[in-house]
Amino acid sequence: MRNEEQDIVVIGLGNQLRNDDGAGLEVARRLKLTLPHGRVITECDDPLAIIAAWENAHTAVVLDALRSNSPPGSIHRFEANEHPLPRHFARCSSHGQGLPDAVELARALGLLPRRLIVYAIEGQDFGKGSDLSPAVAVATNETVARVANELAELRGA
Amino acid sequence: MGRRTIRVDSLARVEGEGSLHLRIKDTQVDEVRLEIFEPPRFFEALLRGRDFNEVPDIVARICGICPVAYQMSAVHALEKLLGVRVTGSLRDLRRLMYCGEWIESRVLHIYMLHAPDFLGYESAIEMAKDHFGIVERGLQLKKAGNAVIRSLGGREIHPINVRVAGFYKVPSRCDLHSLRDSLDWARDAAAETVRWTAGFECPDFQQDYEFVALHHGDEYPMNEGRICSSAGMDVEARSYDAHFEESQVPHSTALHSVIKQRGAYFVGPLARFNLNRDRLAPAALELANEVRLETSCRNPFRSIVVRAVEVLHACDEALRLIDRYELPERAALELNPCAGIGFACTEAPRGILFHRYELDEKGIVLNAKIVPPTSQNQATIENDLRSFVGSHVNLPDDELRWKCEQSIRNYDPCISCATHFLSLDIERS
Numbered sequence: 001m002r003n004e005e006q007d008i009v010v011i012g013l014g015n016q017l018r019n020d021d022g023a024g025l026e027v028a029r030r031l032k033l034t035l036p037h038g039r040v041i042t043e044c045d046d047p048l049a050i051i052a053a054w055e056n057a058h059t060a061v062v063l064d065a066l067r068s069n070s071p072p073g074s075i076h077r078f079e080a081n082e083h084p085l086p087r088h089f090a091r092c093s094s095h096g097q098g099l100p101d102a103v104e105l106a107r108a109l110g111l112l113p114r115r116l117i118v119y120a121i122e123g124q125d126f127g128k129g130s131d132l133s134p135a136v137a138v139a140t141n142e143t144v145a146r147v148a149n150e151l152a153e154l155r156g157a
Numbered sequence: 158m159g160r161r162t163i164r165v166d167s168l169a170r171v172e173g174e175g176s177l178h179l180r181i182k183d184t185q186v187d188e189v190r191l192e193i194f195e196p197p198r199f200f201e202a203l204l205r206g207r208d209f210n211e212v213p214d215i216v217a218r219i220c221g222i223c224p225v226a227y228q229m230s231a232v233h234a235l236e237k238l239l240g241v242r243v244t245g246s247l248r249d250l251r252r253l254m255y256c257g258e259w260i261e262s263r264v265l266h267i268y269m270l271h272a273p274d275f276l277g278y279e280s281a282i283e284m285a286k287d288h289f290g291i292v293e294r295g296l297q298l299k300k301a302g303n304a305v306i307r308s309l310g311g312r313e314i315h316p317i318n319v320r321v322a323g324f325y326k327v328p329s330r331c332d333l334h335s336l337r338d339s340l341d342w343a344r345d346a347a348a349e350t351v352r353w354t355a356g357f358e359c360p361d362f363q364q365d366y367e368f369v370a371l372h373h374g375d376e377y378p379m380n381e382g383r384i385c386s387s388a389g390m391d392v393e394a395r396s397y398d399a400h401f402e403e404s405q406v407p408h409s410t411a412l413h414s415v416i417k418q419r420g421a422y423f424v425g426p427l428a429r430f431n432l433n434r435d436r437l438a439p440a441a442l443e444l445a446n447e448v449r450l451e452t453s454c455r456n457p458f459r460s461i462v463v464r465a466v467e468v469l470h471a472c473d474e475a476l477r478l479i480d481r482y483e484l485p486e487r488a489a490l491e492l493n494p495c496a497g498i499g500f501a502c503t504e505a506p507r508g509i510l511f512h513r514y515e516l517d518e519k520g521i522v523l524n525a526k527i528v529p530p531t532s533q534n535q536a537t538i539e540n541d542l543r544s545f546v547g548s549h550v551n552l553p554d555d556e557l558r559w560k561c562e563q564s565i566r567n568y569d570p571c572i573s574c575a576t577h578f579l580s581l582d583i584e585r586s
Contacts, residue, residue, distance in 0.1 A: 051296070
């Protein structure tokens with residue numbers, strides 16, 4: 001029997017010790033509470049780990065923070081199957097590699113899930129610390145609700 | 158000739174953050190600085206006051222690529238101090254775990270970071286579009302290594318199952334045998350990797366290095382051995398401080414290591430291979446001969462081939478250890494804390510990794526010293542760049558920049574370990 005919970009994976013990215021960079025992780029952690037049997041992954045340190053995380057899933061929802069000169073707390077949503085992620089996703093990591101590299105490598109190798117949805121919250125403060133900026137904290141609440149709704153729709157589809 | 162400054166915001170495909178500054182006057186290299194500006198990470202300081210049992214889990218956090226190496230040097234140093242020697246199956250399990258890390262770390266660098274240099278691609282992503290099957294092979298190989306670490310360490314990044322004097326939990330024979338199929342496949346893929354990388358065109362660049370690696374009586378070194386060099390050094394880890402010294406340079410937050418009175422030295426796969434070639438697994442040695450890897454290879458651009466040979470060695474060694482595995486009676490030996498100082502060096506994927514710990518009578522860490530391979534190679538990387546740029550100064554800036562980055566990647570520098578990234582600045586006048 002096909003396990004629909006396993007066919008969808010939620011992946012949280014970021015660094016919880018760099019304030020708003022932890023927004024995606026925070027959303028993933030809270031979604032995990034509402035998806036006791038779902039796959040929620042929060043330990044992806046490099047592009048290959050991200051690709052491994054969505055292996056065997058038909059749909060992956062990736063949660064991240066970004067900096068693109070939008071107002072802090074803006075919620076961006078991308079469908080990454082058809083187009084590369086915007087350039088401003090890159091270079092947030094001190095290791096210089098991240099989600100856009102993972103997406104493009106997976107695209108080149110035919111390893112993208114059938115559907116790859118990316119939610120990214122515009123951060124404000126990427127300095128040292130574990131606190132979300134007020135606008136980002138509000139955005140995480142809204143993102144949790146939006147992703148939960150979208151997951152419910154996907155399961156119902 | 159007018160003054161020219163070339164600036165690159167980021168040099169990709171290295172681990173961590175730093176920059177390279179080159180100043181060229183006419184046809185002479187005036188200055189080379191590998192600048193590491195990652196803020197100091199203070200691991201040695203934050204270990205002070207912690208119980209010795211916490212050390213393996215804390216030092217694993219130094220690196221997401223080679224956490225096993227940090228754990229291994231730590232447990233060996235602490236066991237020396239506490240008068241415990243881990244043997245038999247527990248020793249084999251450690252070596253097996255190290256094999257997993259050698260495979261995943263080597264393969265990541267070969268396929269994702271370094272091969273694109275040789276084949277003229279900006280990145281592994283670009284390379285994957287033309288070499289789909291090859292990059293896929295790399296990903297599968299890396300997974301084989303990760304599976305070994307996950308099986309023994311609980312998870313592949315920052316494993317949580319290593320403790321002083323053993324493990325928290327040991328695998329069953331059945332657990333380990335489940336790794337056999339992927340390792341059997343991996344050894345063939347590793348052999349293909351050796352042949353593939355041996356076909357890469359390398360710059361003709363031979364240098365006179367002092368190679369430093371561990372050397373063990375009857376095995377290719379991983380966890381144990383004496384510190385030996387191509388210039389005749391042969392010492393125990395406890396004598397490390399008598400022969401090596403670290404110094405601060407203004408342009409780097411990582412310390413530079415030198416051999417006292419002699420200067421820069423070279424650690425890592427090339428050093429290990431040159432000093433331990435006859436200890437390789439038979440198939441790895443045979444293949445090294447087949448692809449004509451020199452007995453004393455002094456071209457750092459050939460290090461990619463040596464890394465591939467070491468992947469094959471690690472696969473065969475892992476299979477050998479799995480086949481002879483017997484469940485140990487206990488997952489860890491008993492320990493009583495005592496005061497003292499312990500030292501150890503193990504072979505991290507990038508070269509020797511020295512740890513020294515001082516404990517009080519309750520087993521609390523009073524002092525810790527950690528010397529990662531990248532800080533040991535830093536002076537040699539700068540020397541290579543000075544020499545390489547000096548003999549290729551007429552190359553166009555773009556090509557020179559590319560070759561400099563490739564030269565740095567010969568060492569697979571983990572700047573995150575040495576402290577972190579690279580932007581590149583070439584100034585011509």
